[in-house]
Amino acid sequence: MNGPALILTVHGTPGPQGSKTRNAAGALYESSAKVKPWREAVKQVAVDALTHDDAWKPLDEPVHLEVVFTLRRPKSHYGTGRNAGVLKGSAPVFPTGKPDLDKLLRSTQDALKDAGVLLDDSVVTATTATKTYVYTGRDALSHPGAVIRVRRLNNPSKESES
Known part of the structure; x- marks a missing residue:
């Protein structure tokens, strides 16, 4: 690779994209209010990065997408009173609740397509995705967000030899 x-x-x-809800008039809208701001944030960071690369074209080849989503711990993971701010021993190491990892990936991939990183999200043929809490692992941030790596799976030097 x-x-x-x-x-x-x-x-x-990070905002999950997936479930839709109908309003009283019958129009569909995203169930999560976080999806639109998240997609806009991903798109803006990607567009900003690509403005420095005049030769960039949306990837239309097999891509490996690696994303580490950093989530805020719920307040229930911390003690109260004199133990406020101290993580409880019973607090889980990994976030196993909502948002669902596949729905976080869906919103992120769509934002990368909208930004011109990917020609279409169908070019993503491999993914590595992780949900983590702040400060708890490789690529975990100090606040909510994500570290995204986009890798080409084709090896240009091998393709030119054949």
Whole structure:
């Protein structure tokens, strides 16, 4: 696998895209109010990064997308009173609740397509995705957001030899 074609660090609360809800008039809208701001944040960071690369064209080849989503711990993970701010021993190491990882990926991939990183999200043929809490692991941020790596799976030097 080649080195990353693009590395992005996005700040903001990751928003899942998936379930839709109908309003009284019958129009569909996203169930999560966080999806639109998240997609805009990802798109803006990607567009900003691509403005420095005049030769960039949306990737239309097999891509490996690696994303580490950093989520804020719920207040219930911390003690109260004199233990306020101290993580409880019973607090889980990994976020197993909502948002669903596949729905976070869906919103992120769509934003990368909208920004011109990917020609279509169908070019993503491999993914590595992780949900983590702030400060708890590789690529975990100090606040909610994500570190995104986009890698080309084709090896240009091998393709030119054949």
